Amino acid sequence: MSNLKTKSRLEKVLAAGEFAVCGEMGPTRGADRDAVSRHAEDYVGYVDAVNFTDNQTAIVRLSSVAACVMAKREGLEPVMQMTCRDRNRLALQADILGAAALGIRNVLCLSGDHQQFGDQPGSKNVYDIDSIQLLQTVARMRDEREFLSGEKLEGAEPRMFIGAAANPFADPFEYRVIRLAKKVAAGADFIQTQAVYDVQRFERWMQAVCDRYLHEETYILAGVIPPKSAGALRYMKNSVSGMRVPDELIRRLAQADNPREEGVRICVELMQQVREIDGVRGVHIMPVMWEEILPTLVDKAGLLPRPQL
């Protein structure tokens, strides 16, 4: 284990060859002291790490760095999401240092949803650097002890386990693996994918990933979202760009007597299916506004107990 890059629990679990489980939480829209603790019992012991979103869908929320600090107090291992939408290179590097100093050991570098989807579409976006350049920046700070300017860090380097997103369902399909290769070259230690519903397409993408041996250079975690209803799935299919949902799944939920139970069944099946695919090293469960279902999902997918490392 001496070749671990960081003290991240997620890295430890993955390096030990365990099938990793990540969760996700969207911080509150108020300054609540219990923003994280109210969901903590649904997560502690059920996941290896939890993502905290960064103004997800461009809606203002409690900051991801603050949520991550609260999560640590609850005994959770936080993954700090960081988008390039809201901060320029100065603010991003400053927050990386701050987060690392506060004990946050995982970061997920993202482009971020465009602000037109959010509650303040009149805001100015930043996009000073893009998500691949952000990956490179964090890796450089950690490994070369250098800022983007080339100047040296003067104190401790941020020992972060660095993550990136990948969307096998977006277009152009042929470019999706090239983009992953770029993210790996830029320094992505782990990858979390967009939610998988179209397992066939995901498999095709993973095949291309393995053909380039990228699965040996980075840990790939497949994303899943437990669907609550046929309507929720239809919304994802029709209104979320870059998502693919087979009609068959929508039909199953539409015909179910208890859509929520069926949603759990679908999500568990998806987790079991992706687990069988070569190169997949874990799952990333995003229970958008349905946090309390997470223990059931992890349990039914046969992913308990979580390793105590």
Add this chain to the structure above:
Amino acid sequence: MIVAERKPLNEIMDNLAGIGSVAVAGCATCVTVCSAGGEKEVSVLSSLMRIAAGQRGQDLQVVELMVERQCEWEFLDEIIEGIDQVDAVVSLGCGAGVQAMAAHFEDQLILPGLNTRFIGLPEQQGLWVEMCLACGDCMLDKTGGVCPVARCAKSCFNGPCGGSQDGSCEIDPDTDCAWQLIFDKLQKLDRMQILQEIEPVKDWSDSRHGGPRRIKREDLIL
């Protein structure tokens, strides 16, 4: 070219509250080509303003003027007489035109009649699209002649974000994903290897982020 569109009539009229006479000044260059501030638009807007003034009970005299290029001082001298006879001017030039007039006619109130939108081109009759953000350090050599700075909603430099689907950008099904266009073009040119390389961070100091810009050409200075 610079593409602009007319401000709402009410906004123009509100700006003219209490004014007795106004010149509507068009420009025969970019804004004529994009049908926002040419001779025809000057005439249409002037008529609309006369009607609106009547409805508002305002006694407003409207005269029509044309300038070859509002953004160059020498052309502005040609309309100096017309400008002197009115209380205010509504300029149908782009932002540079309005400012050139405001600087040149020191004592005159110059109001914008257009919203200057972007540097772009007419994709089809009646449809203009943005092409360039004047970033100051053109990278079209690396992107198959498609600008990711202006045409990608997130100015991604290293390929399409996760929202690109069926050729469209995540923000709008009617807007092309710039990176799909880049991908297609580089594939046609057989220059896909460019897409494998990581594009380093951009130096924005050449753009507006470096402060207001100037170009000084010693060889041309008299």
